[in-house]
Amino acid sequence: MSFTALSPEIVSRDGTSMVLSMGPQHPSTHGVLQIMLEIEGESIVKAEPEIGYLHTGIEKNCENQFWTTAQTNVERMDYLAPSSNALCYALGVERLLGITNDIPRRAQQIRVLNAELTRIASHCVWLGTGGLDLGALSVFFYTFDLRENILDMQEAAGGARMHPNYIRVGGVNGDLPEGYLERLDALIEKFPGRMRDLRALVQANPILQDRMVDVGILSPEEAVQWSVTGPSLRASGVAYDVRRAFPYSGYEEYDFDLPTRDEGDSYARFLVRLDEMEESMRIIRQVRERLEPGPVVIDDAKIVPPPKETIALSMEALIHHFKIMTEGFRVPPGDVYQSVEGPRGELGFYIVSDGGNHPYRIRTRPASMYNLQALKGMAPGNLIADLVVMIGSMDPVFGEVDR
Amino acid sequence: MPSTQSPPLLGAAIDPTALRPAIDDAAIERVDRAQLHARLAQLKDQGYSMLLDLGAADYPAREPRFDVVYHLLKMPLRKTGVEQVGKPARLRVLCAAGEDEPLPTATDLWLSADWAEREIFDLFGIRFEGHPDLRRIQMPHDWEGHPLRKDYPLRGPARERSPRPAFALKSNVNAGTPPSGKTLEALSEQIARRAAERGPGNGERNA
Numbered sequence: 065m066s067f068t069a070l071s072p073e074i075v076s077r078d079g080t081s082m083v084l085s086m087g088p089q090h091p092s093t094h095g096v097l098q099i100m101l102e103i104e105g106e107s108i109v110k111a112e113p114e115i116g117y118l119h120t121g122i123e124k125n126c127e128n129q130f131w132t133t134a135q136t137n138v139e140r141m142d143y144l145a146p147s148s149n150a151l152c153y154a155l156g157v158e159r160l161l162g163i164t165n166d167i168p169r170r171a172q173q174i175r176v177l178n179a180e181l182t183r184i185a186s187h188c189v190w191l192g193t194g195g196l197d198l199g200a201l202s203v204f205f206y207t208f209d210l211r212e213n214i215l216d217m218q219e220a221a222g223g224a225r226m227h228p229n230y231i232r233v234g235g236v237n238g239d240l241p242e243g244y245l246e247r248l249d250a251l252i253e254k255f256p257g258r259m260r261d262l263r264a265l266v267q268a269n270p271i272l273q274d275r276m277v278d279v280g281i282l283s284p285e286e287a288v289q290w291s292v293t294g295p296s297l298r299a300s301g302v303a304y305d306v307r308r309a310f311p312y313s314g315y316e317e318y319d320f321d322l323p324t325r326d327e328g329d330s331y332a333r334f335l336v337r338l339d340e341m342e343e344s345m346r347i348i349r350q351v352r353e354r355l356e357p358g359p360v361v362i363d364d365a366k367i368v369p370p371p372k373e374t375i376a377l378s379m380e381a382l383i384h385h386f387k388i389m390t391e392g393f394r395v396p397p398g399d400v401y402q403s404v405e406g407p408r409g410e411l412g413f414y415i416v417s418d419g420g421n422h423p424y425r426i427r428t429r430p431a432s433m434y435n436l437q438a439l440k441g442m443a444p445g446n447l448i449a450d451l452v453v454m455i456g457s458m459d460p461v462f463g464e465v466d467r
Numbered sequence: 468m469p470s471t472q473s474p475p476l477l478g479a480a481i482d483p484t485a486l487r488p489a490i491d492d493a494a495i496e497r498v499d500r501a502q503l504h505a506r507l508a509q510l511k512d513q514g515y516s517m518l519l520d521l522g523a524a525d526y527p528a529r530e531p532r533f534d535v536v537y538h539l540l541k542m543p544l545r546k547t548g549v550e551q552v553g554k555p556a557r558l559r560v561l562c563a564a565g566e567d568e569p570l571p572t573a574t575d576l577w578l579s580a581d582w583a584e585r586e587i588f589d590l591f592g593i594r595f596e597g598h599p600d601l602r603r604i605q606m607p608h609d610w611e612g613h614p615l616r617k618d619y620p621l622r623g624p625a626r627e628r629s630p631r632p633a634f635a636l637k638s639n640v641n642a643g644t645p646p647s648g649k650t651l652e653a654l655s656e657q658i659a660r661r662a663a664e665r666g667p668g669n670g671e672r673n674a
Binding site: 124284290326427434438 | 493516517518519520522523524525536538542543544545546547548549551552553554555557559577578579581582603604605606607614615619621
């Protein structure tokens, strides 16, 4: 985290190379990343990313929260894709509770809808800020306009733009609000045109291609060795996706492709993410067509608080509500590893319960951290200017890297 | 449906795998510290080429008190289509470790173990023998104590001691922090001291 903590070989100089600290306040580091670079002229000999500047102890905090309130913290790890985090946590706790098969169909469909919307929103930020890294300012406005539509929908459903806390253990928090589906239809209609604009703006742009093609190449072996997952792994040609390999929330019902590329460079990762946005929209359209009426939470008042309207009418509902709000619910002892495909790759939670109303331990598998670590293997031999492209193409979120 | 509410078991989390082995779609294996590296190398040869994650958990009532958890994924090391990947096997390897019982490093098998092992060292204080660069990763480099241990207080020793910490103070060393493990004692001393300062009259009122 600081100069004195650096490994000895990187601060030693043999006369030809020098050590340069990039960040943690560098605009292209997407947060607070410091990279200690050993450089010879403009080319990198060794890169040592220093993380931890955004460490907030979320895992420790979760151990001191109820199972229900810990989710609020969990959503704040990957702040660009809160619904993916919430979904993964809810699925894990549901497996410990043994209620995985009782989740109503409509709740599962709404969960998939939210997870895919959050993926598009997250890729919009990646594309916008990635464009800024390369000096393409206008992309930012196109993508953030699209993202704003999704955030508006999140706000309508969950009450907050960035952290809706909409997906809960046992289902989702209330049915879709009035006017939500109209907004969704408008988004579905708007999306193809917007993607055409974006592709016209960036994909065929020769300046962007010059910057990205053959920069930061990851071979499939290297990608697997560094535990890279998600779009970055698929850009190296390995078609591993948690949605396909270990389906959850009914993903096996939907028809979608896994975009892959063989090149493994920054441009391939860029194209895979663009294609992935369209595949996500394909899933969203299917969910929209198949959305069924019905309950959105499981019928168990010991886990999900009863609806607000019933509290004034039923003594039992009032007691259940009071018990869940004041002491939460208990989860049978055991441990479970649950993963979902987040926008950045395999997001996993290793959850241990001791039978109490607090999580005993929540270990996150941070996809961003493993992806970022691969920088150590990619950066040497490249120019400093290309390092910016590489960081952008791995799409790290420091809320998740540091937690 | 039947209620899922059951009373907590005392010390239930001491060995979670013994309680509910069939909850996961991964195979679960408990390995002894001495055989860990050989077993991991063997598994890697059998095709578990990706170290999905490496985490730890603290069970202070047990000896040795920590569990280090390796999540492995069987993944081909070449370009692969969707059908070839299919449903890759997942394996969870658990290994018990103590404060003074370092584990062998896995960085020679998987490059990605590097930061994960540093994080476990930083937050739990478990050492990994043979790690090329074992130093703190999340906490400031001169931090004392290991925050994810169960006996480490939630707000951190420095803040437990002084109600308004100096925010410029990057480390907790200068605040006279007791090393982790003695923190609870320090706190109970503090509580006892305050109770003594308050005098018997106030104590009676509270009682």
